[in-house]
């Protein structure tokens with residue numbers, strides 16, 4: 001008898017919104033999202049940035065405004081955040097954003113190899129309890145997939161306010177010879193890169209006076 005293959009993907013966990021979606025949010029998701037959806041077999045000659053877990057979209061919008069010659073793909077699964085981001089895209093009349101409202105692992109399967117110039121992951125869920133570590137996104141299998149879609153010399157920018165996740169992130173990247181730590185030095189990890197803006201989660205981290213870390217990793221081969 002064939003043995004069943006064990007899944008190596010992080011345990012997928014979709015947070016439920018605290019309150020039901022408003023009529024406006026429902027409308028944005030049902031009708032307006034269509035205009036910005038990432039579609040399978042997408043192809044472009046322009047450079048592509050990808051933000052994974054864009055939350056309420058503050059950074060995604062900023063990336064789009066400052067890089068209007070590039071395509072900005074945003075991936076998240078949290079419906080209130082997606083609705084709020086669509087609203088911001090429309091209010092700012094932005095034309096270069098594509099939204100993927102599902103799990104990042106399915107998006108990676110739909111992206112071409114070596115197609116992404118830069119990846120942003122601002123405050124991925126830290127899952128601080130040991131029993132929840134398996135839900136953390138940044139893992140061996142995730143880095144393998146990330147490597148597949150990034151261009152050579154492509155950068156990944158990650159921020160976190162969790163010391164335990166910081167250590168786990170460094171550990172996972174150190175095990176993967178295809179990536180190199182790209183911050184200038186340890187002090188550089190405390191400076192938010194100019195191209196990133198303060199997100200909703202970062203404002204929460206500030207209120208709680210948490211230390212924040214901004215990490216850069218380069219795909220070297």
Ligand SMILES: C[S@@+](CC[C@H](N)C(=O)[O-])C[C@H]1O[C@@H](n2cnc3c(N)ncnc32)[C@H](O)[C@@H]1O
Pocket residue numbers: 012015052053054055056075076077078081102103104105121122123124125126137199200201202
């Ligand atoms: C802690 S929040 C940070 C949001 C935002 N980047 C910020 O800094 O405010 C993490 C985000 O990652 C999203 N997320 C978690 N797992 C995901 C997955 N597998 N695929 C896509 N998005 C995911 C969550 O829905 C959430 O919006």
